[in-house]
Amino acid sequence: MKPAVFDYSAPESIAEALGLLAEHGSGAKVLAGGQSLVPMLNFRLARPAHLIDINGVDSLSYISANGALRIGSMTRLTALGESGDVAGAHPIIPAAVAQIGHRAIRNRGTIGGSLAHNDPAAELPAVLMALDAEVTARSADGERVVGMQDLIEDRLFDTTLDDTELLTEIRIPAAAASSSFGFQEFARRHGDFALAGVAAVITTDGSTITHAALGAFGGTHATRLPTAEAALVGAETGDAAFAAAGAGAAADFPSTSDVHGTAEYRSHLINVLTVRALNDAAGHTGGGNG
Amino acid sequence: MAENMSVVLNVNGSGRSVSVEPRKTLADAIREDLGLTGTHLGCEHGVCGACTILLDGEVVRSCLMLAVQADGAEITTIEGIADGDALHPMQSAFSEYHGLQCGFCTPGMILAGIDVVSRNPDPSPQEIREEMGGNICRCTGYQKIVESVQAAAAAMSAEGGSA
Incomplete structure (x- = not known):
């Protein structure tokens, strides 16, 4: 046994x-x-x-797209990745889900389980951070709403959920009409845990970036990349701003060494992947400095 | 010791009742309690794909479920896909195209292959490699497995896409 x-x-x-x-x-x-x-x-x-x-608990499995996107915590990753409502509201989500494990894993794995388990190499905590998602945590004493960054803090394989709390729902605000995304990760084999990855969501007014939200995974914990975001907001889309954001991302990233790669290598990956993700978001075909 | 629970597993079309501890994995129940040892156990932590089965028609790792979670579910194992003595087209293709050597990964490969073709009747070699990346083979180098799945897809399309 x-x-x-x-x-x-x-x-x-x-x-x-x-x-x-x-x-x-x-x-x-x-x-x-x-x-x-x-x-x-x-x-x-x-x-x-x-x-x-x-x-x-069947009532924990649902996707509702009236206004903000609301997703029950027991929604399976296959259903999440194949939902037209999810793809329509936030196409970065199916792009990221396609990189999670393999079909057999996605058929059982759930969005709430991924967040509550909080593997630092998992895609969804970083993606949902970039989308400014919130989760509902319920206990016998009541319920509270927790922002993704407050859920994760700098933790790994742990969250700020109390032992008596159950993560019941993920709520994602509607995206701005002019927002676009890029999602990039590097894994040695499709479906393996990524060594590093970046979820980038930017909003532009003409060619000026008005909002940037970047989430990274593969370091010691999932995190936003504030230096990279600051380098983007107010800048024109293009190589100069994206290179600055890549350098900022590497500075922000809580890199770590293990048997799969050194901290220096992962930081380099985050720089390159950030530039690629931003080029994808801007609709540019260039691969940046990668 | 937690008390045993009574569970009905509808395996390959017949309902079988077993009494298992809650901690027993579905894979162990299939092998030990039902005697269906075609479902193989390699890593027992969801990496190798040898224990792949179909649960209510969807591929899952039977080592990553508890038997008690499958109560009432429809389960298909490698023993359940042939039609009497007539091999399933996926099995025939693995035989004809040498998609196996030692055979340990083969039950999982065949069920994963059936799942791939059920969703994509004409998969490219690249699509097969990506879709079946969760099933590890240490003998073949995969080339013959990819050829087998492609050949099976063609055969299954020819006979009307039956899975």
């Missing part, structure tokens, strides 16, 4: 799940799609006393 022993509950409603979380708190883990948690159980890296399986 691979996982250690746990008690198992399969609530069918949010209220039932919140009651179980209130009862078991830090001894419990919530099982969403399981594509990260079950490997950790199989390795016995995670040994929760109680597993709360929310796959039977």
Whole structure:
């Protein structure tokens, strides 16, 4: 038997799940799609006393596109990537989802699970940061709305969610009409964890950039890239501004070394990928300095 | 020790009731409780693809689910795709085009291949390589697997796209 022993509950409603979380708190883990948690159980890296399986809570799986885009936390990545409503509102999301694992992973993995697990190499925390998304966290005592940056802070494999809270919904404000995006990551094999990646959303007035939001992943934690954003706002789209943003991104990026690459290499990647993503967003065909 | 739970697994068209601990993976239940050892276990953490099955028609890793989560679901394993003694076109193509050597990855490859062709009846070699990147083979170098899936796609289109 691979996982250690746990008690198992399969609530069918949010209220039932919140009651179980209130009862078991830090001894419990919530099982969403399981594509990260079950490997950790199989390795016995995670040994929760109680597993709360929310796959039977149907009311957590939905996509609603009236005004802001609202996505239930148990929405599977395949459904997220194939939704016309999502692609219409924020086409960066299907572009990013296509890079997450493989079909079999996306068929089970969920948007809420990806955020709550918060792997620093995961695409969605950085993408949703760039889209200024908020999440709803509910507990038996009530609910609160948390911005993506406040959810992640500088954490990895952890969030600011309390042990008794359940992430129930992701809400993404409507994009400006003149916004565009670029999404770039580098992985050694399609579907593998990226060594580094950038999600860029820019808004322009003519050729002047009026808003820039960049999220990066693959470092010690998902993060916005404020120096890169500052280099873009007010500038004209083009090589000069994009090169400055690339350098700023490398300065902002919390790089890290491991067996797959050194911190210096990852910082270089972030610079190059930022320039490429911005060229994609601007509709330029050039690949920047990459 | 958590108490066993009774679970009904509808495997390859027949409902089978098993009593399992909640911590038992679906892959282990398929192999140990149902005796269907065609589903192979390589890495047991979702990387190699050997344990790929179809759950309600969608490819999933059976090592990354608990058996109790599959209660009532329709499961297709490698044992369930042939029509009696007549191999599934994907199986025939792997045989004809030498899409296997040791055979360990083959059940997962074949189910992943059936899924690819069900969504894309005429996949290019590049599309097959990307779609099946989650299934690892240590023998073939993949060239023959890609050829097998392409040949199977053509055969399945010819006979009306049956999967």
